[in-house]
Amino acid sequence: MPYTPTLASLADDLENGRTSARKLVDECIARIADPAGEGQRVFIHVDKDAAIEAAEAMDRLRKAKAAPSRFAGIPVSIKDLFDIKGQVTRAGSRALDDSPPAQADATAVARLRRAGFIVIGRTNMTEFAYSGIGINPHYGTPKSVWQRSVGHVPGGSSSGAAVSIADGMAHGALGTDTGGSCRIPAAFNGIVGFKPTQRRVPLDGGVPLSSTLDSFGPLARSVSCCAILDAVLADEPVMPLRPRPIKGMRLAVPTTVVLDDLDDAVAQTFDRALEKLSREGALIERIEVPGFLDIGVMNAKGGFSAAESYAWHRFLIASKGDIYDPRVAVRILRGEGMSAADYVDLINARRSLIARTEKRIAPYDALVLPTTANTPPRIPDLTADKAFTTQNMRALRNPSLINMIDGCAISIPAQRDGEVPVGLMLAAAGGSDRRIFELAAGMERAIRV
Template sequence: MTAAHPTLASLADDLAAGRTTARKLVEDCLGRIADPAGEGQRVFIHVDRDAALAAADAMDALRRANAAPSRFAGIPVSIKDLFDIKGQVTRAGSRALEDSVPAETDATAVARLRRAGFVVIGRTNMTEFAYSGIGINPHYGTPKSVYKREVGYVPGGSSSGAGVSVADRMAYGALGTDTGGSCRIPAAFNGIVGYKPTQSRVPLDGGIPLSSSLDSFGPLANSVACCAILDAVLADEPITALVPRPVKGLRLAVPTTVVLDDLDDAVAKTFERALEILAKHGALIERIEMPEFFDVGVMNAKGGFSPAEAYAWHRYLITSKGDVYDPRVAARIMRGASISAADYIETVAARPSLIARAAARIAPYDALVLPTTANTPPKISDLAADDAFTRENLRALRNPSMINNIDGCAISLPAHRAGEIPVGLMLAQSGGNDRKLFEVAAGVEGVIRS
C-alpha cells in the first residue's frame, strides 16, 4: 500500500516508533469526514468525535505506559449502522427506528474491536436494513464511489459507507455485514478489499438481521493482511503474521456455471487479464462446471431465505411504519409475506446437501476465482427507474451471493489498474477454510495488478 492508503501494520509501526499518535490519526480522519468537498456527510450517519478523541488519548497514554491492548490500539475504524454501540440508537440506515431505545451494550463484534484498542470513529451509512447490493439510501443520502466523483457512481451495498470510509481514509478499516455480498460489493466498487467469513466465525448478536441463514459480519480495509487482522479480532483469535502462498503452483478453479454470464465488457476484460497474469506467474487455472451454482437458483426458486427471514423480523414494524421505509426495500421485504412455511422449510432442508456438494467440488483447489460482480458500478443517475435499479442490483448480488448460499468464505481484491473503472476479483473457499483463503489471497494480491 502507498502512504496515501497505509496498512494497519504500517500504522502500527508508526505508532510504535512514535512517528504518529492515535490522536493524530483520529484527527486526520475527522478532518476528512468534515471536509465539505468530500463525502463525509453521506458516508456517516453519526460521528463519535468526542468519544473517538477521548479513546485515542487513552490509547496514547496506554502505549506510553507499555500497556496498549494490541499493537493496533488507537487506529480508527468505522462501524456500519447495523451494529449496536452502547448508548446509541441503531437505525440500520432507516427512519423507522429513529425513536428506538439506545443500545445497552456493544455488539460482540464492536466490543472485540474496542478490546483490541481500535477507535470507533462513527456509524456508516448503508442501504436501508441492508437490503440491496447497490448502496442507494433515500434517507441519509448516497455516498459516491471513489471512481470519477464528478459523474457519481454507486458505492455498492449494503455496506456503502463502510467501503467509502476506507477508500477516502475516513477510517483505516470498517466493520460491515455480508448477506449476499455486502462487504465484497462495496470493496469491488471502491477499489479496496472486502472479506466475507464463514458465517459461524463471528457472533451475530447485536446486529440487526436481514437473513439469519445467510448473514455474516466481516471487514473492509486496504489490503488482504488488513482484513486478516480485523477478521482475527472479530473471530477472537490470536493475530498472527500472514504468510502469502506463492502463486506458482496454486490450483485455481474458474466456475463457468452462471457466474461468467452477462458480464460488463470491463469486468470480462479485467477478469481475463487477471487470469493471464496469474497463469504467467505459475498458477494452474482450470475452468470447471459448478452445477451447485445453478442449484442455488433452484433452491431459492420459491423465494429463498432473505425475503422470508426479513419479513419475519419486519412484519410488525413495517405494518406500523411502512410509510417511512424506502419503497424499494419495503417491496423486497413484503415478498416474504407470500412465502409459505412449507416452501421455507423445503428451502432450509435443501441447503445442507448443497453446502456439502459445493465443498466437495472445491476441495481439490486452493480457491475458486471469479468476478466479484457481473457489473461495474453503475451511475447513480441511471438507476432512477425501478427496472434499471432491479436489473443492476441483481447483477451486483448474483456472484457474491453464491458463496453465502454455500456457507463459504470469500474475499474481493481490486483487479483494475489506475484510472480504470473499479473491478473486483473474488477468491472463495468452502466454509472453515478462512485462513487458507487469506494466504492464497495475499499471494494473488502481490501480482494481480502487475
C-alpha cells in the same frame, strides 16, 4: 490520490512515535468534515468527542507500555447495523428513530474496542442491508471513488464502510455480508472486503437481514489488514500472514452462472488477471459447478432473505411501512407469501447444495471469479425501478452464491491505476478462511501489474 496506509504501517508509526492515536483521529475527523468530500453521506453519526477521548487514553496507555495491542489507537468505522452502547441503531432507516439506545456493544464492536481500535462513527448503508447497490433515500448516497464528478453507486449494503476506507475517514471498517455486502462495495471502490465463514464471528448485536446467511466481516485497504481485523472479530490470535506463492496454486474458474452477462471491463480485467496468474505458475482449470444453477430456483420465492427479514420486520413494517425505502419494503414483503413448507424445503435444498458443492470444489485451493458482473453503475441511471433491479441483481449474483454454500470469500482489486474498479473474488468452503487470506495475499499485487 488514493489513501494507502495499512494497519501494519500505522501500528509501526504508533510504536515508533511517528504518529499518535490523537493525530490519527483528528485526521479522520477532518476528512469526514471536509465539505468537498463525501463525509456527510458516508457517516450517519460521527462519535467525535468519544473518539478523541479514547485516542488520548490509548496514547497514555502506549506511553505506559500498556496498550492492549499494537493496533490500539487506530480509528475504525462501524456499519449502522451494529449496536454501540448508548446509541440508537437505525440500520440506515428512519423507521427505528424512536428505538431505545443500545444497552451494550455488539460482540463484534466490543472485540474491536478490546484490541484498542477507536470507533470513529457509524457508516451509512442500504436500508436494513437489503440491496447490493448502496442507494439510501434517507441519508443520501455516498459516491464511489470512481469518477466522483460523475457519480457512481458505492455498492451495498456496506456502502459508507467502503468509502470511509477509500477516502481515509477510517483505517478499517466493520461491515456485514448476507449476499455480498462487504465484497460488492469493496469491488466498487478498489479496496478489499472479506466474508468470513459465518460461524466464526458472533451475530448478536446486529440487526439481522437473514440469520441463515448473515456474516460480519471487515473492509480495509489490503488483504493483511482484513486478516488482522478478521482475527480480532473472530477472537483469534493475530498471526503474521504468510502469502502463498502463486506457483502451484490450484484455482478453479466456475463456468456455471458466474461468467454470464459480464460488463466488458469486468471480463477484460478478469481475463487479464487469470493470464497473469497462469504465467506465474498457477494451475487454473475451468469447471462446471452444477449446484450454482439450483440457487436461482431456490430463491424464486425470495429465499432466506425474504422469509427471515419478513419475520423480523412484519410488525414494524405494518406500522411504519410508509417510512421504508419502497425498494426495500417490496423485497421484505415477498416473505409474507412464503409458507412454512416453502421454508423447510429451502433449508433442505441448501443442505444438499452445500454437500454437493463442497465435494465438487474440494480438489482446488479456491474458486476464482469476478466479484460482480457489473462495474459501478451511475447513480442517475438507476432512477427507474427496472434499471435498479437489473443492476442490483447483477451485483449480488456472484457473491451471493458463496453465502448460499456457507463459504468464505474475499474480493481484491484487479484493475490497474486509472481503470474502473473491478474485484476479483477468491472463495472456498466454510472453514477455509486462513487459506483464502494466504492465497489472496500472494496474488493481490501481481494481478494488477
